[in-house]
Amino acid sequence: MCKLALTWALLVSSGPRLLKGLKYRKIWAMNRGIDLSIIIVSWNSEKDISACLSSIEKAKQNLNAEVFVVDNSSSDGTVGIVESNFHGVNMIKNSNNAGFAKANNQAISISKGEYVLILNPDTILNENSLTDSIEYMKQNSEIGVLGCAIHNPDGSQQFSVRKFPTLVSQILVLCKLHNFFPNLWPIKKYFALNFDYTKDQVVDQVMGAFMLISRSCLNKVGLLDENFWIWFEDVDYCKRVKNAGLQVVYSPKMSIIHNQSQSFARLFAVKEQKIFNKSLLYYMKKHNGNLAYIILHIYIPISIALSAFVGIFENKSNKLAIK
Numbered sequence: 001m002c003k004l005a006l007t008w009a010l011l012v013s014s015g016p017r018l019l020k021g022l023k024y025r026k027i028w029a030m031n032r033g034i035d036l037s038i039i040i041v042s043w044n045s046e047k048d049i050s051a052c053l054s055s056i057e058k059a060k061q062n063l064n065a066e067v068f069v070v071d072n073s074s075s076d077g078t079v080g081i082v083e084s085n086f087h088g089v090n091m092i093k094n095s096n097n098a099g100f101a102k103a104n105n106q107a108i109s110i111s112k113g114e115y116v117l118i119l120n121p122d123t124i125l126n127e128n129s130l131t132d133s134i135e136y137m138k139q140n141s142e143i144g145v146l147g148c149a150i151h152n153p154d155g156s157q158q159f160s161v162r163k164f165p166t167l168v169s170q171i172l173v174l175c176k177l178h179n180f181f182p183n184l185w186p187i188k189k190y191f192a193l194n195f196d197y198t199k200d201q202v203v204d205q206v207m208g209a210f211m212l213i214s215r216s217c218l219n220k221v222g223l224l225d226e227n228f229w230i231w232f233e234d235v236d237y238c239k240r241v242k243n244a245g246l247q248v249v250y251s252p253k254m255s256i257i258h259n260q261s262q263s264f265a266r267l268f269a270v271k272e273q274k275i276f277n278k279s280l281l282y283y284m285k286k287h288n289g290n291l292a293y294i295i296l297h298i299y300i301p302i303s304i305a306l307s308a309f310v311g312i313f314e315n316k317s318n319k320l321a322i323k
Helices: 002-032 049-060 078-085 100-108 129-139 167-174 185-190 215-221 233-243 270-288 290-297 300-316
Strands: 036-042 065-072 090-094 115-119 123-125 143-151 210-214 247-258
Touching: 036 049, 036 100, 049 065, 049 078, 049 123, 049 129, 065 078, 065 100, 078 090, 090 100, 115 129, 115 215, 129 143, 129 210, 129 247, 143 215, 143 233, 167 185, 167 270, 167 290, 167 300, 210 215, 210 233, 215 233, 233 247, 233 270, 270 290, 270 300
Parallel strands: 036 065, 036 115, 065 090, 143 247
Antiparallel strands: 115 210, 123 247, 143 210
8 A cells, every 4th residue: 555655646746747758759759750741832733733632632541641832922822722721731832933942942841751752733643652652662772762653634654754864965955856856866865765664663863743752862862952943953853862872763553643745845935945944054064064064055045046936836826835
């Protein structure tokens, strides 16, 4: 009886401290237990965001996942749709268009998941895409970045895998020759036109519409390079991952739908071309050196002139892309 009374007295006297300790341990366990952080950067995405977020809810299944939408100053109803209908989503609202890389980094920096998924707002996840992707990564610890099969809404395959850019391939792209001579060897190789999308393979780069990154990879490689406002930030990241000795892998075991034009050959309007050129030049200087940068610079005026020419026809044909 004396021992029982003494034990009870100790519990009563130390109760608050025990409860406090349990509280902190619970918070720590919750933080440690987040399996996946999903990051979506939106800009005027009201037509797509609901379907995307709804598909995430179904695909999460038993995963402990957090979802971020980083909105780059949309002028449509994107923010309102998310805030009204998806209360569990962490919303970050930028007052200006910060660009794709910087906006993703805003969420990555505060995310807690063991894995981080960069996902486009115009995608729809299949029901098992998240759980299967996480399991695949756990079974293959050498993978830094995982890409999945990406389909058009009609079920056809999107070309989501490419080789790294070379000087010759990018000269041909800037001159728009890939639209007319897709079987030229440098073009065929760069766009990986012979790639077998039915097999698991180690690749150079996967499309940034779905890029699953392990936390250990992020710790080793770092965040996206914010010098890329848009275009080539995903290519650059895959390059850095491979340079760090990790793998970039494509697997058809998981798949999503991506509401993007099926053709890779769409020509850019002048403004878009200038942004594309800036990102391309930065990438080439960073990874291919000053000589490649200087040579490629010669073709920049040609690409802009061709884009202006294309823009005339786009305006007269309801902006129908010339392929």
